[in-house]
Amino acid sequence: MNPFLISWKPKFAVIDFRADEKIFDTLKKFDIIPIKTIKCDDILEPVCGHPDMVLHPIDNTAVVVAPNVFDYYDDVFKNSGIKVIKGGKTLSRNYPNDIAYNVARIRNYAIHNLKYTDEVLKYYLQKSDISFIHINQGYAKCSTACINYDRAITSDITIYNTIRNLGLECLYFNPKNVYLKGFEYGFAGGCMGILNRENFLLTGKIYDEAERENLYSFVTGAGLKIIEGSDNVLTDYGTIIVI
Numbered sequence: 001m002n003p004f005l006i007s008w009k010p011k012f013a014v015i016d017f018r019a020d021e022k023i024f025d026t027l028k029k030f031d032i033i034p035i036k037t038i039k040c041d042d043i044l045e046p047v048c049g050h051p052d053m054v055l056h057p058i059d060n061t062a063v064v065v066a067p068n069v070f071d072y073y074d075d076v077f078k079n080s081g082i083k084v085i086k087g088g089k090t091l092s093r094n095y096p097n098d099i100a101y102n103v104a105r106i107r108n109y110a111i112h113n114l115k116y117t118d119e120v121l122k123y124y125l126q127k128s129d130i131s132f133i134h135i136n137q138g139y140a141k142c143s144t145a146c147i148n149y150d151r152a153i154t155s156d157i158t159i160y161n162t163i164r165n166l167g168l169e170c171l172y173f174n175p176k177n178v179y180l181k182g183f184e185y186g187f188a189g190g191c192m193g194i195l196n197r198e199n200f201l202l203t204g205k206i207y208d209e210a211e212r213e214n215l216y217s218f219v220t221g222a223g224l225k226i227i228e229g230s231d232n233v234l235t236d237y238g239t240i241i242v243i
Helices: 021-029 067-076 119-127 157-165 209-220
Strands: 012-015 033-036 055-057 062-065 083-086 104-106 109-112 131-134 144-148 151-154 169-172 192-194 199-202 225-228
Touching: 012 021, 021 033, 062 067, 062 119, 067 083, 083 119, 104 144, 109 157, 144 192, 151 157, 151 209, 157 169, 169 209, 209 225
Parallel strands: 012 033, 062 083, 109 131, 151 169, 199 225
Antiparallel strands: 055 062, 104 109, 144 151, 192 199
């Protein structure tokens, strides 16, 4: 199962504690309980609340979590039916020591810089019959959003070429359209993703008309309705992890 393709009725969404309040309201309208992240003081401030930096869902019943914030999520998901597994890699401030859980998924593939992927996460992915593809980009999930089984959006040209070489469809989305405080720009995977079986969530608005048209056509062509979670510019909050 690819946990970023929501084929079940989701219960929870892990989201950056700094996200626009309208996004929290949007999640609640779809009967999804927002779970605010806890700040991870050991990584850079702009991404210290990004879910995809500190945890990775194996499926819709289990997540691997960095030791830095394990106790928080273990408590949050207590009695929820979600198994919380402690990862092996403790994250630290500078690249590549902050990328261990930032793995992109499409179809039954896991795409990442495999030199730095957390070994516990690798173990559980292997148990799920996931095939690994090595790339040099460590922020793979930050950069990538699934649309359906055969289609994804990415703001990284290496990942774009990798997905296309698998015979799958991929849209390159210019990261200059994504705001991330503290950086020149953000990433596609951190500002968009599947909300449920019918809807695709954007964290804000795309103001580049051509980019907006291309993305809307690509997503709606897969049968999904686009929901704009706020009136602000499209903002990278890290992947909103829906479980």
